[in-house]
Amino acid sequence: MTPRPTTLPLPIMLFALTAIVGLFLVSGSILWVLAALALLILASYVLRVRLPQTWLPSLLFAGVLIGIAIMGTPQDGPTTPAMIGTARGTFLFGQAAAILLTVQFYRPNASDPSRPGLFVLFGGVLTLIAACNSFDQHYLQELLPLAAVLAALALRSVRGHITPSKLTVALLIPALGVALVIGWASLRVVRENSERLTEWGNRFMNERPQPELMGISQQPSLGPTFGARGTNARVLRLIGTPRIPHLRGVAYETYSEGRWWPTVTSRSMIPIDPEQLSLSIPRNSTPNRVSVTRLQNSDSLIFFPLETFTLELGEAEQMEWSQESSGPVRVRAPQPYTYLYQEVREGFQGLMALPGLRTPADRSAHLQLSENLTEALLPLATQITKNARTPQAKVDAITTYLLENYPYSLTFSPPSLPTDFGADPTDRIVAKQSGRREVDMLQRFLLANPKQGAHCEFFASSAAVLLRCVGVPTRYVTGYFAHEQESANSLIVRQRDAHAWCEAWIEGKGWVTVEATPPTGWPDADKSSIEMWRQAWEGFEDAWQRLLVFLAYRDPTQLALLAIIPFVGIGLGALWQRRRHTRLAPALNTFLPPPNLAELAHRFEALLPSLPPSEPWSERLDALPEDARPVAKRFVALYQQARFGGMSADSLGMEAVLMELEVALLQPRSGTR
């Protein structure tokens, strides 16, 4: 009687069946191949047929089953369950995993009995992964705890535990219970907080979680330190050759008590029609196309120069802008998000320069100043611009005044003025109660004697306010100063490149950028190098992003294939190692020459000078006497032809050459008389 074939332990079989049933239910009972696989698994406990140990029959068997599965899997249709990616790809992946585990029931491994069980576990989990890709429950809520229990028992049986005692069983049952309760409770917590977790996850995967690290605050306020001073973290990557370094993000109109208004969050945003974001190409201008990739996505702002005439926002979930203050443009989009802008020459009235100051109300909004401030700064502004007749001349005069008279400093120590009550908050309260006026931070900066250094927010605000004093409409702008070359064709913008400047309205010209910060305060003056760890991290981030992009454009079938590749690689590597290990000696023997050639080679070797064994013949021939070398070379050629040239060995000819060589070596040398 034929001996009973090896079968896998019961928990392993039950786990495999549970995984297959799970996928079958998720498919809506259309994958009849899975039912056949389940029957095949059950049949393995009755049938005595087993596959041989070699790979080929198993591969053929699995290949046939996969072929049937491909034919039996319908295309996606209206009744197909909702899944991430195509359902057909997921089903094929799951069926392939189920086939992998089914084959194991017919392929016992005598040398490693636990291996088929491990493969069943592997295939079972992959099948469950495919099943769990579904958005619908399909009894999975009940099936998964059962699968977890069976997986735990299967893990024990794979390990080859001896029959457990009653006490072990008594301990095992609560352990399983605790595992299930932990899984169930944590699932419940996740379900209750799914929105928050989804947001966190999206941030982790696509965005940075700290908006303030963008270097752009919601509202600029003048303080002793530069509020927008950022770290070396990357924010944007510009691909192309941008000509204008000032990438504006947000413009502010109203200045009051050291702050610019309105805040970003308080602006009313309206959806953008993408056609609104394109102007006709100006005459006699060569457009410059720049692609910007957002590396941090905290507040979804878009940065581009004032001179941009076309903005292509690509595929985004939500696009909106605030027209009342000439921006900002805000786009919500999944990472990696890339947009394009086209810029022309400096001074061109781009998208954010329009529609301009068309009404008196617009003009007065950009000339807004408090009475106190106007009263305090008007004498200075008038004095600076006393010789300037045109708005442009006034802009130049005030810019020159600021550049020439004030140094740049990242910190500003507010001095006390004669009419002041100091910068201390307590003093301010006391002073206010006593009816004294509070002195604005800009007054402290502009009217201090001796003059003190400050950061770009002070220079930009000073320029804006002084120009307003002399009747030139201005607005305060925050954004980035792009300068760091990453490669020949790309620039990197970091948080530390955050900058502030102002824009002035020149009649007949429109809005122009006014840079009043001394060059030593421009972000490109910061020569400090990027930390080593950050460079390494950035390299990793780029690689990760490339991987995400690569994976994002693959369909589930391709993803499944990609997931399989490492396992195939590991398998092939293991096979190769095993084969190399077991066949090393025979393989080496195949390198050996046939006996007749070996004898000739041995004799030839004996005639050569003794050198280390790693020296090939060709290098040893140089040590032979000159008259013997041609003969030796002839022997080597004959030997190589016979050994590797596919020719039959001419033993007699080689013998003759060898004797000729021996004679040549025996002859007295001309130099040894």
Next chain:
Amino acid sequence: MVGYPASKDINQHPYYQGPAGQWVWRFYHFRFTRTGRWFLGLTGLVVFILVLFWNLDTQTIALSLYTLGLWFVSLLAFLPLSVRATLRHAERVTAGETLQAEVTIENTGRLPLPDLTVQGWGLPLKVDALPEDGIRLGFLRPGESRTHVFPLACRGRGAFVLGGCRVLSDFPFGLLQSYRVQPLPSRLIVHPVFHPLTRFSLPSGRRFQPGGIAMASQVGDSFEYLGNREWREGDNPRDIDWRATARLTGAAGAPLVVREWREEYFLRVGVVLDTHVPPSSTSSKRMMLRELQERLPGGSSSEMRLFALESAISLCAAVSDALARQDYIVDIFAAGPKLYHLMAGRSLAYREQILDILACVESSQEEPLSQIAPRLFEELDRLTTVICIVLDWDEPRRQFVESLRQRGVGVKVLLISETAVPADADMEVLSPSVITAGGVESL
């Protein structure tokens, strides 16, 4: 990391030599079971897919959380293992045999210990525990002890120290294991395997052999009877052969006849073992090219050379055994890593000592004959024959053998090679594979 059993001595791992690397290796092998490592990979895959798509509306999150639940309970269920182990085994065994060691585990704690397993710990590379992943002990109540046979397969010869054993429990799911190492260092000598020779003929030297050790080791042992002769003055009267004298009595002046005896000596034979295995150079492109293009007889790779060395040691054991059985005294000379010289034969250290020495011999990257020669030449006056077991036949070896012959010693060269041809009459070429298979019965 994969493929190096957890029962082996980590210090002999080819890569994990530093403390950090060894910690990682121990953590991976000692804390995770094999199934645990597989399941860890699967859990990683599930979590990776979850993070990749990050959509909590699919059921992947449920699968991930139940899987993590199993891991969490496995972590919670770490048991403090209070156990005591003892290990007993024979001190000597032959390569290829399985040593039946005996291990006793006692639960010295107050808690019952489920799913107990005992594994080897710190075993040498050539000694494998059977089965490699340990012997299941099952459940052990407090105070209970259990004794199991602990088979150790000795794959190669050597003098080893067995580290001890590791008692572990992978309760509840066989994913993680709590363990306690029981260092029980013990010595184990694995003798080389050899097939005894039925006949071994020796070439004799031209010299008179003056030295040697008397065969009679105690008073009363018989001497060699040479013949009868006439009595001379001073002969022991007890040696008079009265029967022979009686047969000659009829003749006039018939002399007394005495029996003549001769003291008998063992002949001493030197056995020189070549242990030279050049450093592996297959990593160099040049050597690889040479291996592929011009693989020559004798120019073997390191693996083949080591195989030849093992065969040579096996043959050396067989030759020494045959000589010692034929009333020869054998002087074994071997170098690697240090110089060994052992005199063995009847009434002296015999097979066990020879095998002990041969168990310890290792390959030498330096030319060993230069170390052996001075010691051998000191003893050469008392040696009749020298047997050289060499792995190569090149100029230094040829000169070495020639210098022995010039001193009048009979020399027999046994060249261990698959493909070499004999260079002279007193040389025999023996294939390593034939020696290993026991195909050499007489020499």
